[in-house]
Amino acid sequence: NAGVTQTPKFQVLKTGQSMTLQCAQDMNHNSMYWYRQDPGMGLRLIYYSASEGTTDKGEVPNGYNVSRLNKREFSLRLESAAPSQTSVYFCASSDAGYSNQPQHFGDGTRLSIL
Amino acid sequence: DAKTTQPTSMDCAEGRAANLPCNHSTISGNEYVYWYRQIHSQGPQYIIHGLKNNETNEMASLIITEDRKSSTLILPHATLRDTAVYYCIAPGGADGLTFGKGTHLIIQP
Numbered sequence: 624n625a626g627v628t629q630t631p632k633f634q635v636l637k638t639g640q641s642m643t644l645q646c647a648q649d650m651n652h653n654s655m656y657w658y659r660q661d662p663g664m665g666l667r668l669i670y671y672s673a674s675e676g677t678t679d680k681g682e683v684p685n686g687y688n689v690s691r692l693n694k695r696e697f698s699l700r701l702e703s704a705a706p707s708q709t710s711v712y713f714c715a716s717s718d719a720g721y722s723n724q725p726q727h728f729g730d731g732t733r734l735s736i737l
Numbered sequence: 738d739a740k741t742t743q744p745t746s747m748d749c750a751e752g753r754a755a756n757l758p759c760n761h762s763t764i765s766g767n768e769y770v771y772w773y774r775q776i777h778s779q780g781p782q783y784i785i786h787g788l789k790n791n792e793t794n795e796m797a798s799l800i801i802t803e804d805r806k807s808s809t810l811i812l813p814h815a816t817l818r819d820t821a822v823y824y825c826i827a828p829g830g831a832d833g834l835t836f837g838k839g840t841h842l843i844i845q846p
Contacts, residue, residue, distance in 0.1 A: 678845030728780035
């Protein structure tokens with residue numbers, strides 16, 4: 624059982640380049656999330672999707688867009704990367720329709736922007 | 738999310754029980770308490786959660802006080818692989834988790 628799979632694991636970009644981080648879950652969860660984690664800090668929510676076809680902003684959405692492609696997949700796009708977006712990005716999923724269900728996280732994408 | 742307060746760091750000897758406290762005095766009646774841990778920049782790993790009653794699973798036990806204002810995560814026989822940052826979270830809804838700085842637990846050999 625793979626759980627939450629993120630690709631790529633590592634990426635280096637130049638300022639102004641664009642890229643899409645991919646996330647897929649095989650647990651049939653309704654809700655999916657994107658977080659970022661900067662050195663020495665806790666995770667911060669970028670965007671989330673409570674169910675297929677819906678997306679909402681989290682704490683730090685500026686500079687990002689998301690797409691809930693289907694129930695399994697939730698992608699995060701950087702249209703014009705900036706050095707301030709250098710971070711580790713985590714995707715998570717849960718059956719949040721049931722309020723006591725935990726989130727399950729992927730292993731992260733380590734993104735460096737030069 | 739209810740605000741949670743945890744010690745910044747703790748030490749525990751290998752093989753002993755590690756008891757990690759969390760204060761959540763503003764928690765509302767229907768908010769669960771969740772514990773996650775993060776081992777050296779890996780993705781956070783879910784440990785356990787509870788509402789009122791004490792809970793136990795294969796990883797840990799969770800003790801919640803009767804007034805629900807605090808809880809303790811217990812790792813019964815800590816190993817070196819339990820060295821991690823432990824997060825206590827009380828989310829109010831389905832719009833994501835608020836991670837504070839957590840407790841850095843160091844297991845000493």
